[in-house]
Amino acid sequence: MASSTPSPRGSAAHLSHNPSPSASLQKPTNQLESLIAHLLASKRSLSSIRHVHRATTILSKARADLESTTILAARTTFLQRSLASQSKILRGVQFELEDVVHSSQAEFSSMLKELDDAGKKLEQTVHRLKGTKLEPGFRDTDLKTSVSSKNDLPAETKETLYDFVDVAPVDRLKDNIKTSIDKVQQAKGEMDQSLQDFEEDLQTVNNALAGKTATSSSASSTFQPPNIPATVKALENHAREMAEGLESLVKHFDLCVTAIQHTEGGGAAVVKNLEMDELPEGVRVEDFKAPANSITEDEKKDMMTVLDNDAAEVEEVVIEIQDRISQMEAQLDHVQLWREKKETENDDIMAAMKLLEQVGTKLPGYIIQSQTFVARWSEEKLKIEEGIVGLEGLRDVYQNFLGAYDGLIVEVARRKAVRNQMEKVIREAHSRVQKLYEDDVEEREAFRLDQGEYLPMDIWSGLSDPPPKYAISRIGEARESVPDLPRKTVEEALRRLKAASRES
Template sequence: MSSSEESSEPTSSPPASPEASDQVEPPSLERLVTHFVQSKRALNANAALFRAGELVTASRGLLEDIAILNARNGFAKRSAAEQVETLHAIRDEITEAGDEAVLEFKMTVAAIDEAHGRLERTLETLRHTMVDASLQRTEDSAEKDEADERGQGESESNAREEDSSAQKTLYDFIQESTHTELEASLRGLVDEFAVVKDLFDHDTRQYDDRLQSITDKLHHNDITSSSGPQDKPTLYDEPPPTVPQLFRSLESHAAEMATLFSSLIKHYDLCVTALKHTEGGGEAARLAIQAEHLATTTTTTTTTTTTPQPDAEESLYRKTHPEPISASDRTQMLQILESDAAEVPDVLTDIHAHAAELYEQHDQLLQHTTAARTLHHRQQKILDSLHAMHAALLPQHLEASATFREASQTIHQTIKAKTQALIELRIFYDDFAASYAKVLREVERRQAARKQMRRVAQKAQRELDRLFEADGVAREEFLRVVGGCLPRDLWPGVGEVGGRWVVEMEEGGGGVAL
């Protein structure tokens, strides 16, 4: 609104146009009363000003609450982040140790598979190595078989068929339970490790799930706190104002409202002054106020504006005499009043617009406060979860990790020992298979020796038989020559038959006795 300005006395020259004549023509009493009633009604905007003052005071308290909550939330966030980082580091160390144990176990299983594969190949060799039937017979039975071979034809083939049907393999001469029990024991150890690993994995999943839940909550809090009270900001949205910016803007709107209301008070005072200097103005104003059901007094209190004097309106209704003013001053006052009266609706609109902005910004501060309190509540729940995790889940996880390491080491050492036993058993079976070749060579050697001894024995037997026959012929010739004249009692054994020598195999040791 414009302020009062000094003006010179109006000249006596006639108006140049109807518009100019309207400008200099003073307003009527009815128009002045209308301006007065509108100005008095406009002073009802003091309620918005009171509310603005309350909101500024409340917002200052909200600003302090937000600062305290943000400080607490920042500390809680840093503390939670450090604890989560520590828990992640512990998890990584335990997981790495578990992975090393699993890798070591896989290498051990690979060694088991290799040892088992070699053993199976050795056992397959034993299964397919037929034992020579001659190994199941003694040398005496071998001699008889050789005699049978020389004297029998069809019976020979029948005997061989019976021998081949009863023929065994090298596998029949090992104790099968030795390696089967060892393999079953190894499979049991592998299954035992799988059970221990499942228990450790179950505990690790529980630990990871709880830790991931806390990490997700921290991440959600970061997103929520960074986005502010806006729900879904887009790429094209301007960055939301900060809390200090909101409070400064709120104070600015309140100050602007006070300034605008001050101009309304000045306009009201000007209306009262104009009515005082108009004949019948007080009575007309009183009747208009009664018709409008307005209060008879108006009290306005602000920290930045002046208040109209209560006596000003009361003096308007009474028979009081205002201070005299010149005609030019009255004309200028009325012109200013007319100009200000036209601006009253705009001023009221501006006051309500500033009030609406102020309310909106106060609501945003409330949203910030609510968000900070909600964030603080969530941060406290996260800290409580971390405390519970430190108190229960972390010791349980550490104990499960220690149990897994001890069990895996014990199982690993036992498997190594049994795998070594499997390797030694395979070596023993390999030596057994290799010895069988030596046995066959020994059999061939013994058969050759027996045949050689048989030939020598047969040759000796033939020579002994020849000597025996020659001895008999000589004995008969001797008796023929001297037998008639030789007394019997001179040599009682003269007529005896000579002793017959026989070469035969010695019983038991397999040697040859004469």
């Protein structure tokens, strides 16, 4: 008997049930024993029914897994895209918060540079005050009544212009600026910590996703997902071929039963060689009794020929069914492995989503921290700007003090010159008045000698009066003390004043 389709490993080897000329020439020594052997072999082959049942289960399981995994893969892809989108949004928020810090930090750095410049200029001016010695002439004993607000130093103990400066406002100004800078740096530290926490939260999400993705990619590099249409088609083909093979085995068993029924002593041989529980389900010993209608010897001979041919192919069909169920099991394993990988990917995405949700709950806190930083920076920025203006104002005051001192030197020199001129005029006037007085005395004496004896004494009461005397004196009791300053000191002060005038 020949198979109707190519035998093992291709499509299932079905029993053809067609007589073979070569087989018809064979004459078994014991036909009944041969039938019993065929029956036993056929009965054993029917155990392949479990493979057919398993094939049905595999097909159903594979279809369900492919369908659910396809849906899960689509859901995972959607979540992954959603996760990437939300992560991108959070990164954008992080960059915005960082821009706020960087912008304020740039302003703060610029302001510190401006503050440093103002401080250096003030220190230079203070250094000039400390280096400008008070002229000894200004420490005249008549000027020792004044006191300074700086440590209440008496005037005679002041040696430089700096001794006249009240440093308390400068110290207060510097303390206020330092306090504002400390507050800004504290706020900056808190903001940096907030940004660091934000970065760590986002990095946790990225690491969780990247780590799982890397593992998945590594595994995916050697694993190929199943081709769903091809897989389903192959499983259906295997199941159909296995069912057809089982059907041919059942027909072969039925043919064995029929042959035994038409063979003398067949029923007794079955009872002798088989137990009841060894028969297939639904087959009884009574089924092997001789039928009412007998067949001819030729028909019996043809039937035996078919049985002999089919018996040679039974093992091949069983092996083919086993091969196909093995292939189906392998394909199911592949499908289930794909499902497990997709479930793992989905679990990883869900874990990352939960981490992202936790970051989302912290986001308002990060934004509030940024707003707090901006508010504090704006407040302290105004104070620092006021401090810089204050330092520049103090420098202007000190610069004006230096300029005024140079002006004072020039003014003292001018007053000294005017005083000298006035004293010269007074001396000259006094000399002229004295000359006029002496001339008047002589003239009066000459008049008296020439005309006096001729004039009666009572003609004018003032006839013999002496001329009046005049004196030039300072009005008031205060005495102005103008110190004598070295010519070099006056010239240097005048040169500095002219230089300052050119610079302005």
